């Protein structure tokens with residue numbers, strides 16, 4: 001049995017196994033083993049919106065660490081005599097700061113970095129400070145580094161400090177480990193000249209918590225991903241792939257190589273929403289394609305990069321001049337070919353050698369690649385076509401993902417699906433951020449899909465409640481209900497990823513999201529728990545489950561019930577979402593057993609429900625709404641149970 005982090009609850013009257021009217025009879029056929037459930041079925045979608053990378057999963061605590069923002073001191077406060085120069089040691093990030101003697105013994109020269117909504121520091125935890133520095137005129141100097149509570153927060157006091165001696169006119173990397181004695185989510189990093197106050201140049205100032213996974217990933221957030229056991233990891237988005245314009249599209253080649261030399265990119269979510277403006281939102285690319293591939297490996301997912309097809313975000317660009325003409329797509333197609341070489345190529349190829357130099361000589365074993373995010377109109381297939389031709393020719397082993405546009409149905413959707421089929425896409429990426437009624441009506445969405453065409457990738461979805469476009473339990477319940485249809489149709493649905501994934505409580509542009517955090521704490525939403533349950537009880541093959549001969553899809557007359565069944569070795573997992581306001585009595589009838597076969601035995605029941613339908617977990621109360629194990633026993637070819645109103649339950653039987 002897999003490790004499961006669930007709370008065990010006392011049996012409540014409504015959940016108890018006991019007297020019930022068996023008016024919802026689920027027939028589960030154990031004779032016929034259905035389609036295999038792809039290991040990629042349940043996964044995660046990462047996009048650097050909502051401060052998901054810098055300020056989120058990327059553990060770097062210093063904003064604008066290389067002084068490369070258009071306003072070179074954005075994120076910094078300077079005091080004394082500070083200059084910005086641009087002939088530094090890293091050609092793609094040439095700026096650096098020069099600190100000079102303030103000219104009076106009682107004055108200071110230095111810098112303070114505000115971090116991302118402050119710098120979260122925890123008492124007793126180690127933080128690794130690094131900086132590239134030199135004494136331009138030769139000789140020796142020193143800097144003092146401190147973590148302090150900013151003056152604006154009241155008492156201006158430092159909690160930890162260290163002195164670093166800098167010597168010589170050559171750029172060198174210096175390191176110090178600091179350990180604050182106090183916890184503060186909004187500290188600042190202060191650096192200032194110390195005696196002998198010789199001029200010192202500073203470049204790429206970094207502060208990373210000592211517990212960051214591999215020194216890169218914020219630990220609690222990485223763990224929240226790993227716990228989902230995701231089969232597929234899509235990155236880097238989302239619209240960020242396309243950019244507000246082509247200049248701001250995600251350029252994977254800028255995101256690899258030494259972090260000191262990765263040029264920043266204006267984050268395309270910086271000013272998309274005037275009511276949620278973040279004029280200091282840039283991508284450091286510290287979490288770049290190497291780090292995404294590596295994270296896929298660490299959490300056991302297949303990587304699925306999505307690349308620009310040469311169309312800038314179509315929501316923001318009506319004019320064809322914003323896009324790459326079809327006959328000029330060469331460099332974009334080359335980017336795709338080079339990415340495959342970066343991921344899988346031998347170490348004697350250009351890009352494979354770069355991967356090796358970054359610490360990973362073994363290939364990442366890339367199998368999937370998406371071209372284009374949410375694209376539409378004929379301008380998309382006509383661009384996709386030359387990509388497909390080149391990729392099929394050179395890399396027939398790579399499965400290609402095309403887009404069905406931004407809508408779950410409608411003209412564009414109807415136009416793009418046959419186009420994807422014509423072009424031979426292996427998977428089609430469908431997106432649906434839709435309201436409650438849509439989710440309730442889509443239990444059978446895939447039951448009648450064309451089995452001969454591409455497979456389905458439900459690449460971005462979440463229930464957006466009408467008037468309640470934020471995280472709450474009810475939305476997660478409807479997602480759980482809808483997912484029974486994904487599972488039942490595992491022969492055609494090969495991947496599904498909820499979106500967006502991450503959000504900083506002080507820096508979001510989109511909601512709902514799967515995981516929320518501030519500088520020190522994180523919270524897994526009810527939707528996360530639904531994804532978690534699907535990950536834990538994934539199973540190997542679909543089993544046929546019917547009620548009165550029909551799949552249980554929330555259809556009229558099915559009393560708000562949605563259900564699916566899978567087998568996992570000798571275990572049977574039955575998932576039941578009861579979206580109605582009444583409890584429902586069920587009986588599980590196991591068919592297809594031979595006389596001599598042993599009877600199934602009830603072994604486990606996990607119930608996810610809440611009295612607070614429109615609430616969710618919070619940073620202060622992160623476990624307010626969690627699935628609980630409820631005792632479950634019984635054996636035989638018919639086993640009964642009751643499911644509470646508005647609940648999602650996973651039943652486990654053994655045979």
Ligand code: AHR
Nearest residue numbers: 238239240374499500510
């Ligand atoms: O997830 C937020 C955005 O929604 C994605 O960037 C985009 O693909 C979709 O429109």
